[in-house]
């Protein structure tokens with residue numbers, strides 16, 4: 001039986017959407033049916049066996065759309081295999097070591113009994129709107145720190161775990 005996966009993402013500047021699409025593409029490469037959708041557009045998760053929630057980090061918190069997704073679909077998510085990722089530090093720390101979920105993410109993950117979480121490096125580049133974003137860029141702290149190999153590798157691990165007989 002083909003597993004169906006949703007990669008629901010919460011983004012402000014678009015880079016988490018690209019990470020989500022990479023996760024979905026990798027899951028498809030591994031034989032799952034997978035689509036990436038904005039978390040705010042998810043009306044139900046009934047059609048999916050696997051749900052991956054990806055959220056941008058802002059001021060130490062998970063994005064509001066990701067927190068809302070969990071709040072609205074908590075019971076249904078509990079009955080599914082859920083993984084999550086956060087993005088992400090604007091330096092190489094996420095590639096160098098495991099970064100645990102921020103408290104708001106931890107609470108969301110506990111609510112749905114998530115099987116795993118990873119933090120990926122983020123991206124902030126000229127053109128990003130918002131006073132704080134421009135401040136970060138003006139301080140020279142922008143850049144693209146996404147580690148595509150790590151993203152694809154994590155997605156392959158999810159596919160393997162989701163397909164394992166004991167998780168069916």
Ligand SMILES: Cc1cc2nc3c(=O)[nH]c(=O)nc-3n(C[C@H](O)[C@H](O)[C@H](O)COP(=O)(O)O)c2cc1C
Nearest residue numbers: 011012013014015016056058059060088089122123
């Ligand atoms: C105002 C602001 C606050 C941020 N706060 C954090 C943070 O607390 N922790 C973190 O790791 N990254 C933080 N970042 C970096 C973003 O998480 C990173 O740019 C991410 O890739 C943005 O994702 P998006 O393009 O999907 O919105 C912040 C960026 C901005 C602009």
